[in-house]
Amino acid sequence: MKRRELLKSAFGLTAGLVGMSALKPLYANTDLEFKADPMYDVPVTKVSDRCYYILAKDPEPTPENHAFFNNPGFIVTSEGVVVIDTGSSVQIGEMVLRQIKTVTDKPVIAVINTHYHGDHWLGNHAFIAQNPKLDIYSHQATIDNIKNGGGEFWVGFMQRMSNNGISGTVVTPPNKTLEGGEILTFGDTTVKVHQFGKAHTECDLIVEVVEDKVAFLGDTAMRRVANMADGSFPGTIETMKKAKELGCDQYILGHGPHDGKAICDDMQTFCEVIYNNAVKYYDEGLSDFEMKPKIMDEPFMKEVASTWPGYEHTIGKFIAVAVAEVEKNMF
Ligand SMILES: [Zn+2]
CATH class of the missing domain: 3.60.15.10 (Ribonuclease Z/Hydroxyacylglutathione hydrolase-like)
Known part of the structure:
Protein backbone atom coordinates (compact mmCIF):
# COMPACT_ATOMS: atom_id res chain seq x y z
CA MET A 1 0.00 0.00 0.00
CA LYS A 261 -38.44 -11.63 -14.07
CA ALA A 262 -36.05 -11.14 -17.02
CA ILE A 263 -33.50 -9.88 -14.51
CA CYS A 264 -33.59 -13.26 -12.75
CA ASP A 265 -33.22 -15.05 -16.09
CA ASP A 266 -30.21 -12.93 -17.01
CA MET A 267 -28.48 -13.43 -13.65
CA GLN A 268 -29.17 -17.16 -13.75
CA THR A 269 -27.80 -17.50 -17.29
CA PHE A 270 -24.74 -15.39 -16.44
CA CYS A 271 -23.88 -17.65 -13.50
CA GLU A 272 -24.63 -20.82 -15.46
CA VAL A 273 -22.39 -19.84 -18.36
CA ILE A 274 -19.49 -19.06 -16.03
CA TYR A 275 -19.89 -21.97 -13.64
CA ASN A 276 -20.78 -24.74 -16.08
CA ASN A 277 -17.87 -23.79 -18.32
CA ALA A 278 -15.55 -23.58 -15.31
CA VAL A 279 -16.56 -27.17 -14.44
CA LYS A 280 -16.00 -28.34 -18.03
CA TYR A 281 -12.66 -26.63 -18.55
CA TYR A 282 -11.43 -27.56 -15.08
CA ASP A 283 -11.97 -31.20 -16.01
CA GLU A 284 -9.92 -30.58 -19.14
CA GLY A 285 -7.10 -29.25 -16.97
CA LEU A 286 -7.33 -25.58 -17.94
CA SER A 287 -6.41 -22.82 -15.52
CA ASP A 288 -8.70 -19.84 -14.95
CA PHE A 289 -6.78 -17.51 -17.29
CA GLU A 290 -6.88 -20.14 -20.03
CA MET A 291 -10.66 -20.47 -19.60
CA LYS A 292 -11.26 -16.75 -19.64
CA PRO A 293 -11.18 -16.13 -23.44
CA LYS A 294 -13.28 -19.26 -24.07
CA ILE A 295 -15.94 -18.20 -21.57
CA MET A 296 -15.90 -14.64 -22.90
CA ASP A 297 -16.56 -16.10 -26.33
CA GLU A 298 -19.89 -17.64 -25.24
CA PRO A 299 -22.84 -15.94 -26.99
CA PHE A 300 -24.50 -14.71 -23.76
CA MET A 301 -21.24 -13.11 -22.66
CA LYS A 302 -20.54 -11.47 -26.02
CA GLU A 303 -24.09 -10.28 -26.62
CA VAL A 304 -25.40 -9.51 -23.13
CA ALA A 305 -22.98 -9.57 -20.20
CA SER A 306 -20.25 -7.64 -22.02
CA THR A 307 -22.52 -4.57 -21.99
CA TRP A 308 -22.75 -4.61 -18.17
CA PRO A 309 -20.65 -2.20 -16.07
CA GLY A 310 -17.50 -3.78 -14.70
CA TYR A 311 -17.41 -6.62 -17.24
CA GLU A 312 -14.02 -5.91 -18.80
CA HIS A 313 -12.21 -5.41 -15.51
CA THR A 314 -13.89 -7.98 -13.34
CA ILE A 315 -14.92 -10.99 -15.44
CA GLY A 316 -11.51 -12.59 -14.85
CA LYS A 317 -12.04 -12.37 -11.09
CA PHE A 318 -15.49 -13.92 -11.43
CA ILE A 319 -14.00 -16.85 -13.33
CA ALA A 320 -11.29 -17.28 -10.67
CA VAL A 321 -13.98 -17.33 -7.96
CA ALA A 322 -15.96 -19.89 -9.99
CA VAL A 323 -12.90 -22.13 -10.36
CA ALA A 324 -12.24 -21.93 -6.62
CA GLU A 325 -15.86 -22.95 -6.04
CA VAL A 326 -15.56 -25.84 -8.52
CA GLU A 327 -12.49 -27.08 -6.64
CA LYS A 328 -14.16 -26.74 -3.27
CA ASN A 329 -17.24 -28.64 -4.42
CA MET A 330 -15.09 -31.58 -5.55
CA PHE A 331 -14.22 -32.53 -1.97
ZN1 LIG B 1 -24.32 -3.65 -3.23
Missing part, protein backbone atom coordinates in the same frame (compact mmCIF):
# COMPACT_ATOMS: atom_id res chain seq x y z
CA LYS A 2 1.36 3.42 -0.91
CA ARG A 3 1.83 5.92 1.87
CA ARG A 4 -0.95 8.14 0.56
CA GLU A 5 -3.38 5.23 0.52
CA LEU A 6 -2.23 4.19 3.95
CA LEU A 7 -2.93 7.66 5.28
CA LYS A 8 -6.28 7.69 3.57
CA SER A 9 -7.27 4.34 4.99
CA ALA A 10 -6.11 5.40 8.44
CA PHE A 11 -8.34 8.44 8.04
CA GLY A 12 -11.11 6.14 6.89
CA LEU A 13 -10.96 4.39 10.21
CA THR A 14 -11.10 7.57 12.25
CA ALA A 15 -14.22 8.56 10.32
CA GLY A 16 -15.86 5.52 11.84
CA LEU A 17 -14.98 6.85 15.24
CA VAL A 18 -17.16 9.90 14.94
CA GLY A 19 -20.15 9.33 17.09
CA MET A 20 -23.26 10.54 18.77
CA SER A 21 -23.89 9.43 22.30
CA ALA A 22 -27.22 7.82 21.36
CA LEU A 23 -25.50 5.57 18.87
CA LYS A 24 -23.04 3.69 21.06
CA PRO A 25 -20.47 3.49 18.26
CA LEU A 26 -18.21 0.48 18.16
CA TYR A 27 -15.17 2.66 18.76
CA ALA A 28 -14.39 5.58 21.06
CA ASN A 29 -15.07 9.12 19.84
CA THR A 30 -12.00 10.92 18.59
CA ASP A 31 -13.34 13.43 16.09
CA LEU A 32 -16.65 15.00 16.96
CA GLU A 33 -16.30 17.91 14.58
CA PHE A 34 -15.92 16.74 11.04
CA LYS A 35 -18.79 15.58 8.90
CA ALA A 36 -18.56 15.41 5.11
CA ASP A 37 -20.90 17.44 2.89
CA PRO A 38 -24.55 16.39 2.55
CA MET A 39 -25.55 14.01 -0.25
CA TYR A 40 -27.40 15.72 -3.11
CA ASP A 41 -31.03 14.72 -3.65
CA VAL A 42 -31.78 11.87 -6.04
CA PRO A 43 -35.43 11.50 -7.07
CA VAL A 44 -37.63 8.59 -6.05
CA THR A 45 -38.74 5.94 -8.56
CA LYS A 46 -42.23 4.52 -7.96
CA VAL A 47 -42.65 0.85 -8.85
CA SER A 48 -46.09 0.00 -7.41
CA ASP A 49 -48.70 1.36 -4.96
CA ARG A 50 -46.43 0.72 -2.00
CA CYS A 51 -42.92 0.17 -3.38
CA TYR A 52 -40.32 2.80 -4.22
CA TYR A 53 -36.57 3.07 -4.59
CA ILE A 54 -33.91 5.67 -5.22
CA LEU A 55 -31.96 4.72 -8.34
CA ALA A 56 -28.21 5.21 -8.17
CA LYS A 57 -27.06 5.89 -11.72
CA ASP A 58 -23.41 5.00 -11.17
CA PRO A 59 -22.22 1.40 -10.78
CA GLU A 60 -19.32 2.30 -8.49
CA PRO A 61 -18.54 4.70 -5.61
CA THR A 62 -16.64 7.87 -6.60
CA PRO A 63 -15.88 11.25 -5.00
CA GLU A 64 -18.43 12.86 -7.35
CA ASN A 65 -21.32 10.57 -6.34
CA HIS A 66 -20.43 10.61 -2.59
CA ALA A 67 -20.27 6.78 -2.73
CA PHE A 68 -23.92 6.63 -3.81
CA PHE A 69 -24.07 3.57 -6.07
CA ASN A 70 -26.69 1.40 -4.38
CA ASN A 71 -30.49 1.72 -4.59
CA PRO A 72 -32.12 2.27 -1.20
CA GLY A 73 -35.74 1.12 -1.34
CA PHE A 74 -38.85 1.61 0.76
CA ILE A 75 -42.36 0.28 1.25
CA VAL A 76 -45.15 2.66 2.28
CA THR A 77 -47.63 0.74 4.46
CA SER A 78 -50.70 2.02 6.31
CA GLU A 79 -48.64 1.80 9.52
CA GLY A 80 -45.50 3.55 8.31
CA VAL A 81 -42.48 3.15 6.06
CA VAL A 82 -40.24 0.06 5.87
CA VAL A 83 -36.84 0.84 4.36
CA ILE A 84 -34.82 -1.76 2.45
CA ASP A 85 -31.09 -0.88 2.58
CA THR A 86 -29.87 2.55 3.58
CA GLY A 87 -26.90 3.47 1.36
CA SER A 88 -23.17 3.95 1.95
CA SER A 89 -23.10 6.75 4.52
CA VAL A 90 -24.94 8.82 7.10
CA GLN A 91 -25.24 11.52 4.43
CA ILE A 92 -26.97 9.11 2.04
CA GLY A 93 -29.22 7.85 4.85
CA GLU A 94 -30.26 11.47 5.49
CA MET A 95 -30.97 11.91 1.79
CA VAL A 96 -33.15 8.79 1.83
CA LEU A 97 -35.13 10.24 4.74
CA ARG A 98 -35.64 13.48 2.76
CA GLN A 99 -36.83 11.55 -0.29
CA ILE A 100 -39.28 9.48 1.75
CA LYS A 101 -40.79 12.78 2.93
CA THR A 102 -41.55 13.68 -0.70
CA VAL A 103 -43.85 10.63 -0.84
CA THR A 104 -45.39 10.36 2.64
CA ASP A 105 -45.44 12.00 6.07
CA LYS A 106 -45.61 8.58 7.74
CA PRO A 107 -42.70 7.68 10.02
CA VAL A 108 -40.08 5.05 9.25
CA ILE A 109 -41.08 2.05 11.38
CA ALA A 110 -38.45 -0.51 10.32
CA VAL A 111 -35.31 -0.99 8.26
CA ILE A 112 -34.16 -4.23 6.65
CA ASN A 113 -30.54 -4.63 5.55
CA THR A 114 -30.30 -7.29 2.82
CA HIS A 115 -26.63 -8.18 3.50
CA TYR A 116 -23.37 -6.92 4.99
CA HIS A 117 -21.74 -5.02 2.11
CA GLY A 118 -21.38 -1.41 3.23
CA ASP A 119 -23.46 0.23 0.51
CA HIS A 120 -26.50 -1.52 1.99
CA TRP A 121 -26.29 -0.54 5.65
CA LEU A 122 -23.82 2.30 6.43
CA GLY A 123 -26.76 4.71 6.11
CA ASN A 124 -28.37 3.04 9.17
CA HIS A 125 -26.65 5.76 11.22
CA ALA A 126 -29.07 8.40 9.93
CA PHE A 127 -32.12 6.32 10.84
CA ILE A 128 -30.95 5.54 14.38
CA ALA A 129 -29.97 9.19 14.87
CA GLN A 130 -33.58 10.08 14.11
CA ASN A 131 -35.08 7.27 16.21
CA PRO A 132 -32.70 5.39 18.53
CA LYS A 133 -35.36 2.71 19.15
CA LEU A 134 -35.93 1.88 15.48
CA ASP A 135 -35.92 -1.82 14.55
CA ILE A 136 -33.18 -2.55 12.01
CA TYR A 137 -33.39 -6.12 10.77
CA SER A 138 -30.92 -8.39 9.03
CA HIS A 139 -29.72 -11.95 9.11
CA GLN A 140 -27.59 -12.74 12.20
CA ALA A 141 -24.60 -13.44 9.92
CA THR A 142 -24.85 -9.85 8.62
CA ILE A 143 -24.63 -8.49 12.17
CA ASP A 144 -21.71 -10.81 12.98
CA ASN A 145 -19.83 -9.76 9.86
CA ILE A 146 -20.30 -6.05 10.57
CA LYS A 147 -19.23 -6.40 14.21
CA ASN A 148 -16.23 -8.60 13.42
CA GLY A 149 -14.28 -6.25 11.18
CA GLY A 150 -16.67 -5.81 8.26
CA GLY A 151 -17.91 -2.50 9.63
CA GLU A 152 -14.45 -0.96 9.82
CA PHE A 153 -13.52 -2.39 6.45
CA TRP A 154 -16.52 -0.82 4.71
CA VAL A 155 -16.06 2.58 6.33
CA GLY A 156 -12.44 2.59 5.12
CA PHE A 157 -13.40 1.36 1.66
CA MET A 158 -16.11 3.99 1.14
CA GLN A 159 -13.85 6.72 2.52
CA ARG A 160 -11.11 5.86 0.03
CA MET A 161 -13.48 5.55 -2.92
CA SER A 162 -15.30 8.80 -2.15
CA ASN A 163 -12.25 10.83 -1.07
CA ASN A 164 -13.54 10.97 2.51
CA GLY A 165 -17.08 11.77 1.40
CA ILE A 166 -18.64 9.67 4.18
CA SER A 167 -16.80 11.28 7.11
CA GLY A 168 -19.00 11.35 10.18
CA THR A 169 -20.57 7.95 9.46
CA VAL A 170 -20.74 5.67 12.48
CA VAL A 171 -20.91 1.90 12.09
CA THR A 172 -24.47 1.15 13.14
CA PRO A 173 -25.22 -2.58 12.90
CA PRO A 174 -28.77 -3.98 12.71
CA ASN A 175 -30.38 -4.74 16.08
CA LYS A 176 -32.99 -7.39 15.19
CA THR A 177 -32.64 -10.64 13.28
CA LEU A 178 -34.51 -12.43 10.51
CA GLU A 179 -33.52 -15.76 9.04
CA GLY A 180 -35.95 -16.10 6.16
CA GLY A 181 -39.41 -17.62 6.29
CA GLU A 182 -40.91 -14.81 8.37
CA ILE A 183 -44.17 -13.13 7.40
CA LEU A 184 -44.31 -9.59 8.78
CA THR A 185 -47.51 -7.56 8.80
CA PHE A 186 -47.35 -3.77 8.74
CA GLY A 187 -50.95 -2.54 8.74
CA ASP A 188 -52.33 -3.25 5.26
CA THR A 189 -49.09 -4.77 3.96
CA THR A 190 -47.71 -8.31 4.11
CA VAL A 191 -43.95 -8.66 3.84
CA LYS A 192 -42.44 -12.11 3.33
CA VAL A 193 -38.76 -12.50 4.07
CA HIS A 194 -36.81 -15.12 2.13
CA GLN A 195 -33.33 -16.58 2.49
CA PHE A 196 -32.60 -19.03 -0.30
CA GLY A 197 -29.04 -20.04 0.68
CA LYS A 198 -25.69 -18.55 -0.27
CA ALA A 199 -26.01 -16.32 -3.34
CA HIS A 200 -24.31 -12.89 -3.26
CA THR A 201 -23.35 -13.60 0.37
CA GLU A 202 -24.23 -16.41 2.77
CA CYS A 203 -27.02 -14.35 4.31
CA ASP A 204 -28.91 -12.38 1.63
CA LEU A 205 -32.49 -11.52 2.51
CA ILE A 206 -35.09 -11.13 -0.24
CA VAL A 207 -38.09 -9.01 0.75
CA GLU A 208 -41.40 -9.75 -0.97
CA VAL A 209 -44.31 -7.31 -0.77
CA VAL A 210 -47.20 -9.70 -1.26
CA GLU A 211 -50.06 -7.30 -2.13
CA ASP A 212 -47.96 -5.51 -4.77
CA LYS A 213 -46.24 -8.59 -6.25
CA VAL A 214 -42.88 -6.88 -5.87
CA ALA A 215 -39.65 -8.34 -4.48
CA PHE A 216 -36.56 -6.50 -3.32
CA LEU A 217 -33.69 -8.80 -4.38
CA GLY A 218 -30.78 -6.99 -2.72
CA ASP A 219 -27.65 -7.91 -4.68
CA THR A 220 -28.65 -11.48 -5.56
CA ALA A 221 -29.35 -10.25 -9.11
CA MET A 222 -27.78 -7.42 -11.04
CA ARG A 223 -26.67 -6.49 -14.51
CA ARG A 224 -23.28 -5.46 -13.25
CA VAL A 225 -20.05 -7.40 -12.72
CA ALA A 226 -18.78 -6.31 -9.34
CA ASN A 227 -18.15 -8.61 -6.39
CA MET A 228 -18.63 -12.37 -6.19
CA ALA A 229 -15.95 -12.91 -3.55
CA ASP A 230 -18.50 -13.67 -0.80
CA GLY A 231 -20.96 -15.44 -3.06
CA SER A 232 -21.75 -18.74 -4.77
CA PHE A 233 -22.45 -19.46 -8.43
CA PRO A 234 -24.62 -22.58 -7.90
CA GLY A 235 -26.25 -20.79 -4.95
CA THR A 236 -27.12 -17.78 -7.08
CA ILE A 237 -28.54 -20.05 -9.79
CA GLU A 238 -30.83 -21.70 -7.20
CA THR A 239 -31.78 -18.35 -5.68
CA MET A 240 -32.78 -17.01 -9.09
CA LYS A 241 -35.02 -20.03 -9.70
CA LYS A 242 -36.73 -19.47 -6.35
CA ALA A 243 -36.99 -15.72 -6.90
CA LYS A 244 -38.85 -16.40 -10.16
CA GLU A 245 -41.13 -18.88 -8.39
CA LEU A 246 -42.32 -16.03 -6.17
CA GLY A 247 -44.20 -14.93 -9.28
CA CYS A 248 -43.66 -11.23 -8.72
CA ASP A 249 -44.39 -8.68 -11.44
CA GLN A 250 -41.44 -6.44 -10.54
CA TYR A 251 -38.03 -7.03 -8.98
CA ILE A 252 -36.17 -4.13 -7.36
CA LEU A 253 -32.37 -4.48 -7.28
CA GLY A 254 -29.54 -3.19 -5.15
CA HIS A 255 -27.93 -1.83 -8.30
CA GLY A 256 -29.47 -0.78 -11.60
CA PRO A 257 -33.06 -0.27 -12.73
CA HIS A 258 -35.92 -2.53 -11.61
CA ASP A 259 -37.29 -5.11 -14.04
CA GLY A 260 -39.63 -8.07 -14.45
